[in-house]
Amino acid sequence: MTRPAPSGAPAPVLALKGVNKSFGSVRALQDVSLELRAGEAHALAGENGAGKSTLIKTLAGVHAPDTGTVLLDGAPAAFHGPADARDAGIAVIYQEPTLFADLSIAENIFMGRQPRRGLGRVDHAAVRDATAALLRRLGVDLDPARPARGLSIADQQIVEIAKALSFDARVLIMDEPTAALTGSETARLFDVVETLRAEGAAVLFISHRLSEIFALCQRVTTLRDGRLVASEPLDGLTEDDLVRRMVGRDLGELYPKQEAGVGATALSVRRLTREGVFRDVSFDVRRGEIVALAGLVGAGRSEVVQAVFGVDRADAGEVEVAGTTLRPGSPTGAMAAGLALVPEDRRQRGLVMEMSIERNIALTGLGALGGGGPLGGAGLVRRTLERGRAADWAVRLRLKYQRLSDTVGVLSGGNQQKVVLAKWLATDPSVLIVDEPTRGIDVGTKAEVHRLLSSLAADGLAVLMVSSDLPEVLGMADRVLVMHEGRLVAEIPRAEATEESVMAAATGRTQEGRAA
Incomplete structure (x- = not known):
């Protein structure tokens, strides 16, 4: 059951109005609007390739809109980079945190901003005390002096949230934060989000797990093919309703x-x-x-x-x-x-991200394509055979792509998974x-x-x-x-x-x- 939002409808802290963004011939966002309100958890839903990542990066200052407006507290805002967005109180918590493994939790949170004592020396006690206060505020028990190395993904995300709070973040964008978490870790993360909501933070939550959206959020904005489908309360919606909005079909x-x-x-x-x-x-x-x-x-x-x-x-x-x-x-x-193995981590173990789509699909059969490889053979790869093999599997698995010669890294996560499947199914x-x-x-x-x-x-x-x-x-x-x-x-x-x-x-x- 969706958790209730605070009573009343406060003005949006952060909003997009009629935003358009293209990359070459690809229109990633088309006339998209979104409103994030204080004390509310707002879900962003859509298939891979729907424009969610572009929207997030626009809010975070990574991309500037081609047309349309970003509004902060109702006034137009121009972010010239992530630092501008961060200084405006906008923080992004990504699926895979990026902490310095050999530094402590406290050092990671206050990197480059440590309080100083006389002669410019770092006040380590003040850094630890400030970190401890942030962690208490989130209701978690972590030692500020503990090195980041060895922390679970869940604890790393908590550290990233604490870092965001240290910048006085008012908007927290969480991109697939539960993908690698256990049930108990997800429950703890949800408790942290509820704490932030109670303090007045606006939360944008992105997840492919529809049950999590309905458990945590009050409103949902759905994108499809870069366009806004709906922005509405979750109360009264079903998972089937949301799926139909996301994919445009049963x-x-x-x-x-x-x-x-x-x-x-x-x-x-x-x-x-x-x-x-x-x-x-x-x-x-x-x-x-x-x-x-x-x-x-x-x-x-x-x-x-x-x-x-x-x-x-x-x-x-x-x-x-x-x-x-x-x-x-x-x-x-x-x-x-x-035997064929499609690994859990497709980016690290399933694909060579710098290689093309067609070359990734061909990797398990280079011998048959004239190029040697795991199953034998020798000589140069015959490009016509490689491309034909990739094109055949692209059709069979309904792969969405621009060109087979594009690097596999430009594909959405779901289409990357299809490339890994194609690579292994091609071995028969x-x-x-x-x-x-x-x-x-x-x-x-x-x-x-x-x-x-x-x-x-x-x-x-x-x-x-x-x-x-x-x-x-x-x-x-x-x-x-x-x-x-x-x-x-x-x-x-x-x-x-x-x-x-x-x-x-x-x-x-x-x-x-x-x-x-």
Whole structure:
């Protein structure tokens, strides 16, 4: 249920009126208006590529509007850079904080602005006291002297918020702040936002998780293809209403699970162990089924699939693909046997961001394109084959792009995920491992990815899916394997899988499953 806003309708602290912004021939924002009010959490919704990032950067002083006006306390404002916006009390908290790892929390917050004593010396006690006061104000228990290195993403975001408050920020823009957080960390962040709201801050909240928007915010502005669709109270809206505004159509089912005939075992994992990380993990995945690997963050799910693929070397155990035993620690051998891995971090591990879209798609098949690579071959890459391969997969996965020769970094997050999928599906694998396949992508693209995975399974592919999205697990999996503290503790068939049964196993409140 949406939390109530303070009574009355105060004048906007920050607003956009009729803003237009283009980059070359691409019109990123077209006649967009937005109002952020004190004491209100305002959601910004839209698919990837809808213009959300451009809007944020316009408010933050990174981009200047081509036409239209930015209003601060009702008066026109011209920000000539992020420093101007910061000095005006506007702060942006990004999904991935950028702290100096070797400096303390206090030093990060007051970098370049430390109080001084005689002879220009830094007053370290004053810096720590000021930091402690900011953290108390946010209701969190962190040591100001603790180094930033080793802080969780959630704690790093708290430090970024404290830094914003140290600049007397009145507007806080939060861009996908919960993407890498656990449920308890998200709840703490929401409590911090409520504290800021109570103090009169205006909050702009961006998230692909619609449940979070409805839990935290009072109003929502929806963009589609750079245009304003609606700006309205959330009270009275449903998630389906908001999805229709975002995508301009009914999605059908978000989890379009097709019935598929289950065939022979394609992947067999036996007693896989990596000391200190996971132990004695055994399971099978058969052709035609989607098996979900569920559990809390830190349970060892990603580490297991990385060991299966050979990215990390297991200390014991065995992996077979279609009866062929894989050599431990050999991704090349795994690929040759028909295994494919779509990693959780697409930007760091799935893509080469400086390379073109077509070259990223071609990377797993350079041998077949005449250029050598993981699966053999030698010589120069034949550009016509490379481009044809990329164009074919771009059509099949409905990739949205300008030119295949553009760097993959210009694509939205959802389209980057499609490039990673295309790269691996082009190897014609018999087993596809996908780690957090829809993290950080919009609801429309999420439905497309789910439809693709279901179709692949129906065609006989074996799919192993790691996901922290419980509705995704329940909606897409034929079987759910649950991990707890490095051990596989339950196997739950689709007909018996519920949020309660999966979470009970994930938190260690159930006996080990029948086949775990």
